[in-house]
Amino acid sequence: MAELVWRGKAIPHTSGGSLLTTGFYQPQTEQLSADLCADGWYNRLVHGERGSTLAALLDEFAGKVDLIYIDPPFMTGRTFKNGAQILTGDGISYRDIWNNDLDSYLQWLYETFYYLYELLAEDGSLYVHLDWRATHYARVILDELFTTRSRKKGAGLKNEIIWHYQSGGRARKAFARKHDTVLLYTKSSQYCFHSERIGQPRGDKKRNHMRKEIGPDGHPIWTIRSAGKLYSYRADSTMSVDDVWSDISHLHQKDPERTGYATQKPVALLERLLLASSEENDLVLDCFCGSGVTPVVAERLGRRWLACDQNEGALAVTRTRLLQETRRNIFALQSVKRIE
Numbered sequence: 001m002a003e004l005v006w007r008g009k010a011i012p013h014t015s016g017g018s019l020l021t022t023g024f025y026q027p028q029t030e031q032l033s034a035d036l037c038a039d040g041w042y043n044r045l046v047h048g049e050r051g052s053t054l055a056a057l058l059d060e061f062a063g064k065v066d067l068i069y070i071d072p073p074f075m076t077g078r079t080f081k082n083g084a085q086i087l088t089g090d091g092i093s094y095r096d097i098w099n100n101d102l103d104s105y106l107q108w109l110y111e112t113f114y115y116l117y118e119l120l121a122e123d124g125s126l127y128v129h130l131d132w133r134a135t136h137y138a139r140v141i142l143d144e145l146f147t148t149r150s151r152k153k154g155a156g157l158k159n160e161i162i163w164h165y166q167s168g169g170r171a172r173k174a175f176a177r178k179h180d181t182v183l184l185y186t187k188s189s190q191y192c193f194h195s196e197r198i199g200q201p202r203g204d205k206k207r208n209h210m211r212k213e214i215g216p217d218g219h220p221i222w223t224i225r226s227a228g229k230l231y232s233y234r235a236d237s238t239m240s241v242d243d244v245w246s247d248i249s250h251l252h253q254k255d256p257e258r259t260g261y262a263t264q265k266p267v268a269l270l271e272r273l274l275l276a277s278s279e280e281n282d283l284v285l286d287c288f289c290g291s292g293v294t295p296v297v298a299e300r301l302g303r304r305w306l307a308c309d310q311n312e313g314a315l316a317v318t319r320t321r322l323l324q325e326t327r328r329n330i331f332a333l334q335s336v337k338r339i340e
């Protein structure tokens with residue numbers, strides 16, 4: 001099997017810490033309390049570096065996370081500043097500076113993927129959101145982890161989703177870069193996937209070389225002949241979503257969803273992923289939660305969640321967003337206590 005090698009490649013050995021709870025936010029209240037709900041479950045918003053946090057989560061959650069979405073730094077070499085809406089903190093959302101050292105970025109990605117693999121359930125799904133700078137490296141690393149470590153058939157890449165958007169400027173000496181890539185990996189061929197939940201109405205618009213006709217039951221249908229076979233689809237049926245997504249807009253400057261946290265992803269993107277790859281009450285994890293889009297969507301869709309970020313501003317924005325949700329479960333604020 002092909003393997004990606006870099007200077008300093010090594011299996012991570014972050015010494016596990018423990019998670020320290022500083023308080024609970026009960027449903028329907030914005031007051032921090034010391035009590036836990038009767039059924040014992042609580043979602044978690046962890047302030048911590050991803051290595052120590054994921055290592056600390058392993059004790060309780062190894063093999064138990066149903067869906068992971070991560071949107072890590074892309075190795076842009078940039079420092080991302082907060083928008084004017086965020087008044088607290090040092091004005092920085094996060095730094096994506098690696099001193100131009102690809103080796104250290106790759107080792108960092110490898111460690112992240114390593115822990116996430118351990119946390120992912122045997123029938124779970126891992127979504128990794130990157131762009132042209134690192135997706136190709138991530139794929140080779142993930143191929144290695146998923147195919148050498150899984151004992152099950154069908155482990156590995158399921159999709160390379162292209163999220164195409166219109167934002168920012170236009171390059172003069174290259175084609176304008178207007179897409180991110182979201183990779184979907186699973187540990188086996190047994191995983192949750194509901195294309196019917198996210199399908200688009202076929203509608204009246206002509207696609208490909210389809211012909212519109214009236215079907216035997218009097219309803220409009222679209223037909224197409226391919227390799228001698230006639231395919232027909234009712235106009236009121238749903239089309240399964242393909243792997244190029246141009247129908248989800250990035251967040252515009254004045255978008256009401258915008259929190260001021262840099263590189264915030266739209267709710268619609270996370271809704272599609274969570275609806276497709278998880279069931280109600282499933283456990284969802286995002287260890288680079290930023291503005292909190294993943295836990296917010298998880299709450300709305302009735303999923304349980306674990307979210308983490310090392311940036312205090314990210315935690316503050318996420319907490320505020322969660323507290324604004326009308327239907328919300330109990331969540332704990334936690335930090336990682338290192339064991340020396």
Ligand SMILES: C[S@@+](CC[C@H](N)C(=O)[O-])C[C@H]1O[C@@H](n2cnc3c(N)ncnc32)[C@H](O)[C@@H]1O
Binds near residue numbers: 093
């Ligand atoms: C691209 S942003 C995530 C944006 C998020 N998906 C959203 O929609 O708002 C990356 C996040 O990773 C966090 N981050 C970067 N390095 C980290 C690390 N080593 N451990 C934990 N969080 C980290 C940053 O603070 C930042 O919030």
